[in-house]
Amino acid sequence: MAISDDYFGDPYVDTDEWRDDGDGIRFRYVHGGFDGTDTRFSFYFPPEDVYQNRFISWIEGGQGGSEVNALTGGPIATVSTTFGAEVGAVIVESNQGHIGADLAGCGGDSSILCWRASAESARYMKQLATEMYGAAPRYGYVTGGSGGGVRSINCFERTDVWEGAVPFVMPHPGQGVFFSFLANVIRLLTREERAALAARTGLGGSGDPFESLNGEQREALAALYRAGFPRGAEFVLSNPFEAVLVWSWHSSELMEHDRSYWHDFWAVPGYAGADRPSTFEPFLLEEKSRVAKVVTAGDLLASATEEEWAAGGAAGLIGRAMAMVMPESPFAVVVEGLDRAALDQATGAKVHIGSGIGAGRIVVCLGVVGDALVCSASGEAGNLLFDEVQAGDEVTVSNRDFLAYCHYHRTQTDLDLDQFGEHYPEFEQQVVDGHAVFPTRATFGFETVMVSSRYQYDWAGKMIICQNVHDIGTWPVGAVNYHQRLLKLRGEQATDRDFRVWWFDHAAHTPGSMFPSVGRPHATTRLIEYGGAIQQALRDVIAWVEDDVEPPARSQYEHTVSGAVHLPHQAADRRGIQPVPALTINGTVVASAKTGQPVRLDLRVDVPHGAGSIIAIEWDVTGDGMWEPEPEIDGTKASLTASKQHTYTEPGTYWPSVRVTSHRDGLVDATTRRVPNLAQSRLDVT
Amino acid sequence: MVLTLEINGQSSATIRQGDMANFEVLVGGDPVDVLLVDFEGSGRWEQAVGPVFRRTYREPGRFVATVRCGGETASARVRVTRVSVTGGAGIF
Numbered sequence: 001m002a003i004s005d006d007y008f009g010d011p012y013v014d015t016d017e018w019r020d021d022g023d024g025i026r027f028r029y030v031h032g033g034f035d036g037t038d039t040r041f042s043f044y045f046p047p048e049d050v051y052q053n054r055f056i057s058w059i060e061g062g063q064g065g066s067e068v069n070a071l072t073g074g075p076i077a078t079v080s081t082t083f084g085a086e087v088g089a090v091i092v093e094s095n096q097g098h099i100g101a102d103l104a105g106c107g108g109d110s111s112i113l114c115w116r117a118s119a120e121s122a123r124y125m126k127q128l129a130t131e132m133y134g135a136a137p138r139y140g141y142v143t144g145g146s147g148g149g150v151r152s153i154n155c156f157e158r159t160d161v162w163e164g165a166v167p168f169v170m171p172h173p174g175q176g177v178f179f180s181f182l183a184n185v186i187r188l189l190t191r192e193e194r195a196a197l198a199a200r201t202g203l204g205g206s207g208d209p210f211e212s213l214n215g216e217q218r219e220a221l222a223a224l225y226r227a228g229f230p231r232g233a234e235f236v237l238s239n240p241f242e243a244v245l246v247w248s249w250h251s252s253e254l255m256e257h258d259r260s261y262w263h264d265f266w267a268v269p270g271y272a273g274a275d276r277p278s279t280f281e282p283f284l285l286e287e288k289s290r291v292a293k294v295v296t297a298g299d300l301l302a303s304a305t306e307e308e309w310a311a312g313g314a315a316g317l318i319g320r321a322m323a324m325v326m327p328e329s330p331f332a333v334v335v336e337g338l339d340r341a342a343l344d345q346a347t348g349a350k351v352h353i354g355s356g357i358g359a360g361r362i363v364v365c366l367g368v369v370g371d372a373l374v375c376s377a378s379g380e381a382g383n384l385l386f387d388e389v390q391a392g393d394e395v396t397v398s399n400r401d402f403l404a405y406c407h408y409h410r411t412q413t414d415l416d417l418d419q420f421g422e423h424y425p426e427f428e429q430q431v432v433d434g435h436a437v438f439p440t441r442a443t444f445g446f447e448t449v450m451v452s453s454r455y456q457y458d459w460a461g462k463m464i465i466c467q468n469v470h471d472i473g474t475w476p477v478g479a480v481n482y483h484q485r486l487l488k489l490r491g492e493q494a495t496d497r498d499f500r501v502w503w504f505d506h507a508a509h510t511p512g513s514m515f516p517s518v519g520r521p522h523a524t525t526r527l528i529e530y531g532g533a534i535q536q537a538l539r540d541v542i543a544w545v546e547d548d549v550e551p552p553a554r555s556q557y558e559h560t561v562s563g564a565v566h567l568p569h570q571a572a573d574r575r576g577i578q579p580v581p582a583l584t585i586n587g588t589v590v591a592s593a594k595t596g597q598p599v600r601l602d603l604r605v606d607v608p609h610g611a612g613s614i615i616a617i618e619w620d621v622t623g624d625g626m627w628e629p630e631p632e633i634d635g636t637k638a639s640l641t642a643s644k645q646h647t648y649t650e651p652g653t654y655w656p657s658v659r660v661t662s663h664r665d666g667l668v669d670a671t672t673r674r675v676p677n678l679a680q681s682r683l684d685v686t
Numbered sequence: 687m688v689l690t691l692e693i694n695g696q697s698s699a700t701i702r703q704g705d706m707a708n709f710e711v712l713v714g715g716d717p718v719d720v721l722l723v724d725f726e727g728s729g730r731w732e733q734a735v736g737p738v739f740r741r742t743y744r745e746p747g748r749f750v751a752t753v754r755c756g757g758e759t760a761s762a763r764v765r766v767t768r769v770s771v772t773g774g775a776g777i778f
Contacts, residue, residue, distance in 0.1 A: 012706065
């Protein structure tokens with residue numbers, strides 16, 4: 001019998017045992033599901049003497065599909081069993097109604113994925129908690145990032161299961177279309193051209209992103225900026241994964257949604273493929289060949305160099321992360337006869353198995369690592385990937401549809417209006433005086449995964465959104481949109497009574513440590529690990545809901561008419577909870593020196609009011625990712641200055657960096673709730 | 687008297703990694719209460735309480751499940767297909 005929602009059958013439990021997480025944290029692990037559905041869940045109950053009458057639902061990102069995130073622990077690992085024990089919370093997660101990449105379990109009803117499976121799992125957890133502790137948890141909280149950010153909002157807005165929410169790296173309502181803008185830029189700019197773009201927009205660069213680009217590249221990049229692409233995040237384009245990963249999830253659904261677009265793009269005037277076919281010739285890849293080798297994730301982890309991962313785009317970053325989680329998975333394939341020129345165009349291409357047990361399976365190439373095409377997909381093909389595919393099987397590799405997808409955003413003009421009749425400024429560039437610039441197609445809302453396209457902006461409880469400034473996946477404008485609409489609907493005072501948006505500078509969609517990194521500056525000198533900030537936000541929401549303790553003030557920001565989001569330079573003005581460091585070399589941010597000449601690095605860092613104190617300062621004098629701690633940081637000060645002298649003996653360009661970490665309670669040995677930030681300078685040594 | 691084993695109502699079934707398979711054992715149409723079962727064909731026999739019992743398959747592969755009762759054996763084939771975690775597991 002269903003707990004509350006008739007879609008779900010009887011709950012069953014197939015694992016119920018006490019476990020130790022390896023760090024001495026004991027918990028009761030319960031795994032099961034609901035009969036007649038694909039919904040599975042995991043619950044992590046702390047011992048009774050640790051339990052504090054609350055639970056936290058962890059909403060996995062992407063498409064969801066796994067119920068063992070807290071168990072396996074990801075690179076972010078925000079809601080681990082350790083954190084659950086620290087806050088005395090039962091951790092709850094579900095596969096959000098479907099198994100792995102196959103969304104069939106949701107029966108075409110996105111509400112299953114977006115909130116109902118998570119809510120029903122939480123309700124059943126309450127039954128078991130009542131048996132275990134004598135009463136159900138009084139308070140519930142929901143959190144998740146990216147796709148999990150959308151769906152944690154969906155859960156919070158559309159049910160009464162939770163009292164507080166911490167969505168992070170949350171998408172804009174038009175997010176799905178942003179990926180098409182992004183894919184086009186990634187297609188048009190080679191890896192070297194993207195590196196040059198990063199150099200122009202980085203320290204010591206001209207500041208002009210368009211310099212030296214051709215007309216087509218300029219148009220694509222300008223459209224990307226106008227849609228809200230984060231300024232200063234151009235360097236993250238060296239390892240983009242978001243656009244191609246999302247294409248791999250949505251390509252089959254998108255092609256079903258609009259069956260003729262993929263033909264019209266190449267045949268009907270008004271579409272780029274038909275208007276200018278010659279400009280696509282250098283990019284087009286259509287090869288029929290045979291499988292030379294199927295490569296498991298573990299094989300690739302063992303054989304690929306850091307340079308190969310770094311050159312792999314989406315495969316290098318997200319593919320490597322996937323590989324670590326599922327090393328046995330046959331997730332890549334080497335195809336006979338693909339030369340380097342072909343491999344360079346393989347990103348986004350469809351890989352269609354033509355014979356053998358896998359015949360008919362279509363997956364999408366995330367990128368190329370060495371000569372292996374690392375792939376992903378939705379549906380059963382996404383679960384199986386190259387399982388039981390053999391060397392010699394026929395295979396076709398074609399990027400024809402991906403090239404059309406790179407222009408799909410042009411067709412989505414209805415997205416300039418929300419459900420209140422308000423314009424999304426990000427899409428106004430596509431409509432002039434009420435007329436669509438390009439041929440319009442039926443709106444695709446990516447709603448299977450993201451009911452986000454229609455946030456309700458209405459809920460009871462407390463919410464803190466954590467948004468990252470250098471996130472090229474879910475852009476800052478996602479949080480701007482949500483905050484601005486709340487302000488319109490509720491007014492400023494009422495909004496601040498229940499809501500915060502906190503910005504995190506030098507933070508991308510994933511932590512800096514996940515980025516393959518070759519040469520200077522190392523990824524960890526530009527991008528932080530932000531999981532500790534999410535943990536602090538959860539602690540703040542808990543105190544806000546249960547004890548009416550107001551968290552630190554919301555971050556201040558400026559949103560420009562051209563789609564940029566800028567933060568104030570001073571901590572007192574910026575607010576939020578992240579420390580704000582400033583680093584200079586001999587008094588300037590971009591400096592030069594001679595070999596053998598001592599150079600002085602000066603740091604000033606301030607923690608916003610009420611956000612704690614500084615517990616660590618680390619220096620990296622070259623930018624190679626080798627960090628050296630500043631001694632005697634005792635966690636008592638919210639503002640600090642520090643200096644370091646270094647003599648460079650070799651000529652070259654260096655990226656002296658400093659990483660500062662704050663903690664609400666000033667605990668220098670804390671393993672959770674650490675909130676870092678970075679500052680970097682450039683030094684040319686001759 | 688013929689011992690038969692059905693998995694999800696059939697003599698063979700395809701399920702997904704992590705799915706729970708439902709087994710039913712009959713002797714001449716009558717239920718059997720206690721028997722031994724080897725779920726994966728690995729030679730590891732364990733006691734099952736019949737006639738209906740369940741088992742979650744956590745690894746992909748092709749398996750032959752066998753039950754033994756009163757000197758009789760019966761088998762059913764199960765293919766467990768892979769579930770990949772491209773949706774975001776382990777990352778977010």
